Amino acid sequence: MSLAYYKPVWIARSDGEREIKTKKHGRESNGPTDVQLNKEASEDDYFELLPVYHEVAQEWKRILGGMLHREQKGQADQKWTLVDFPENYRLYKNVRKDRGKTDAYFLYGYPVGRKKRYKSALDFFPHLLWLAEGKSDDRTDCSCKHCAPEWIQEVKPLPGRDGFAPMRKEAPPIKKENVATRPQSFATNPQVVVKQQQRSSSQDNKPSSKVAAKVVIPPPVPKAGLPASNSSAPRAPAAPVLTPNPLPSPKSREQDQDAHYNRYIYRPGELTWFNRGTAWGLSVITKRELFKDQRNQDRPRYLVQPLSHPFAHPATKVISAETDLRPWLAWSAPGPTHQALAAANSHYNTVDWKAVIEGRYGVGDAEVDGSILAAKMIDDSFALIEPLSNNTTTTGERTYNGMFLGGEKLWVGEPVRLRPGNGQDILIIHQIIEKLKPNSTNVASATIHVVGDVYHYTSQPYTPNQEPPVNPNLPIRLRQDLDYRNRVTFAKVSARTISHWKLNQVAARLGIEQIKGRWYESSILLPILHAHFQQDLSQGIITDVGTWINGRGDANSAAGKAGTRYKDRLETFGKAVPQGTKISRGLDGPVEENIFPGANSNVPATMMAGLAVSETGQGQGQAQAQGQTQQVQVQVQVQAQAQQVQPASDGDIAEFIDLDPMEDGFTQNYIEQGGQF
Structure with missing residues (x-):
């Protein structure tokens, strides 16, 4: 024993x-x-x-x-x-x-x-x-x-x-x-x-x-079908050996990008926390690209659009370090700064934002409250993308290559965290299916399911000559992260453990309300979230980063609900972002969608309308059409009248969420050294 x-x-x-x-x-x-x-x-x-x-x-x-x-x-x-x-x-x-x-x-x-x-x-x-x-x-x-x-x-x-x-x-x-x-x-x-x-x-x-x-470490999955302890009772038959389904191949260039280990953590259209300098704010990612750093190595950077109330929007900001971003689910959003909004359990689309700005809701910060309520609205949303097939005449089903679920973007062929399974289960998505009701073509009433293989993260003490099973049907991100985690736990001789992803169910069909969110590599995200990551490594400890973050729906106390469907991602954002905002399609879209502001002096002026900001994110976004000028002037006037009630500076929202101490990311050093400790 x-x-x-x-x-x-x-x-x-x-x-x-x-x-x-x-x-x-x-x-x-x-x-x-x-x-x-x-x-x-x-x-x-x-x-x-x-x-x-x-x-x-x-x-x-x-x-x-x-x-x-x-x-x-x-x-x-x-x-x-x-x-x-x-x-x-x-x-x-x-x-x-x-x-x-x-x-x-x-x-x-x-x-x-x-x-x-x-x-x-x-x-x-x-x-x-x-x-x-x-x-x-x-x-x-x-x-x-x-x-x-x-x-x-x-x-x-x-x-x-x-x-x-x-x-x-x-x-x-x-x-x-x-x-x-x-x-x-x-x-x-x-x-x-x-x-x-x-x-x-x-x-x-x-x-x-x-x-x-x-809880990080859950109770084991119960063994179904076992009889009560009785020496005369017959033994239950052995469980059948499960065979995983082949991993679906990427069907778009962006999907292939996101399938790579350590290329990008975040994706266009996703909701994130971003470092404002003195506090953290909420934003959506509009563009991303790789750039060469001082060592001539590829690094990701992102263009983010801060969320706000409908009458004024902060300028976009270029984020050149992933340590200055956090997944939406990494932290829990605080309540609105205006107590009247908090007490009324307000929804972004029903708030009288002009009255808030004018001070009729009391003292608070309208920009901060706009971002909080917008983020909760986005968390409650979903939108299907890249349709693949339409079998509504025979089965009433359509399939899709991806979806926005809450604050995150999900692809077919990648793992997602599940609510069932005691927190250690993931599902590799093989299909995203829209099922219409019988004799109906109304997508608003359709149910959305994901189909895929369910895996459970399993660890046990190491024995000599033991190697974890190899499963080529796991995504490469999953396999490389598992290799990293096993290196960490194996390094501590006194408590060596070895882990693998155990196949628990094949072709499971689950509602999207059972998805907690994206699966993230512990080897990449945990060094950013965990202040004592280095100390844990020295003890041979690496926890599952999924247990450090929330689940979709938790922000609205609506876990286990499908949420509100939108036709596309921009409709989801509504007036929380400036009119004319575009979400880059990356490698699958036109080149002009991927141009960062100020990155190319030869870019036509018409392409840069509404994006006139510096790399540091200072200044105000320009109006995108002449017909908007009067509206912008009215907005500025309304804000000026309310300055005595709710000043808008980073220093005034420091309590929104304080900066946490940063450490140099261990993962990047590990990768640059060829995966050697």
Whole structure:
């Protein structure tokens, strides 16, 4: 029997806040006060923030990982440990030297304020489990001491050394004949009852949940069809050997570009976060190209159009470093700065933006709020591209070569992350199918499916002469990333593991609502997102980057919904981008679509209309036709009248999302050195 080893897990959802708003003091730190943090003022009783790798912080994360492992029925040969606490939760040490008191530790970050803190890992675990399961945004569904009534808060230790699990008080057993007629009440708490029923039922019937979206290492896929443990029971027949379908070939030049490893992370038409210099904003990519850097190596750069309200739009900006971009799903968008917009759960297309600019919605930043609501509108969208066939007369189906789903662009022949399968499953798209309703030609009511092979990421301890299986039907991006990840985990002799993509299902047919989003290479995106990537590498650890990012629909609390269909990508953006904006078709479109502003002095002026900006993105976009001049003047006048209400500068939206510390990307160095560590 192999020894158990630690697997890092990451909780992608968090409600933690580093700052809170108070009526008395305005914004204040959601942690120990400045006085409490001042060691010089009180040497006998003060607080200090523990670093991520402090031994006490590590112990908390191992305890929490152990409890989560037990709750999620993790593999017996594994132990789990948290990579870090949920975002904005921080562990502090209370150094107490007076009157023989012992030091204490407190986890801050609970969004109500600093007085609501957790005193131990066991204290925090019910809240961590609620975050990990992701079934509800209502904190009353959580059973921790800060969220729930006292009668739910009982936590008892489970036997063993690996941790504990919360045990909620249950209502008395209900007779079967009375279940249908018994009225529900708060005392019986239907959600708690359902939770207990799920845990006691067979794993074969365990319903899917959003646990997969938030936890790096999920419970193993249950073995369907196994009889109860009984020496006299017949053995279940062996599962048939699955044969993967051949990988579809690219049908366009852009599709082929995106199939290459480490050429581009982002694609024209995609929604991204971009570095504004003092804060991060939201934009859509309109163009991309490769350029030669100072070492004469090809590097990608992008032209982005920031999102805004309909009355004014920031200039386009050239982004020459992929570290200055983030996928839309990498972060969760904050609420609008205008509290009235947040309270009304507003939609971009229904907001009276003129009233917002004039200050009738209170204090806030209209440009920022326009970008937030536009991004959520885009997240709810989808549009099919590049039709391949039309069999509506016989099967009622059309097939397509790609689609925009939420903020991302997907192609046939590439992997996508799935909501089913506990977060470790992907599907290689073989077909995108539009199915019309019988006797109907209305595409608005059509259902959209993807068909492809489903794979599960599987790891096990390495044994001598063991090699991962070779599957030529996996996309090259998937294979090269897997090779990288195996090099990392193999480098740590004391905990060598080897991984592969295991085929679980052939030709699965799933609705697009079951797609979480694009699959990204951990070897390429994780160094950009993870501040401690280098430290993890030195320990032979590389987590799946898909567990660090959200799923499509999470921004609108609409996970599992197909969303609104649009005829094309530009219709999706609506008035959130300037009139006349074009999305480059790259290698599949005309040359003029790919010209960057200021890149070629011989470009006809008519081609550059509306793109008169500098490489740094400063200045204002020009009107694209003479008939727009008056409208632009009116917009400027309206904005000028509202300047006292909502100034528009990068410094004023710093709290939109602060810059995070950047590190040099490890991946590029690895690739330049020929893949050698």
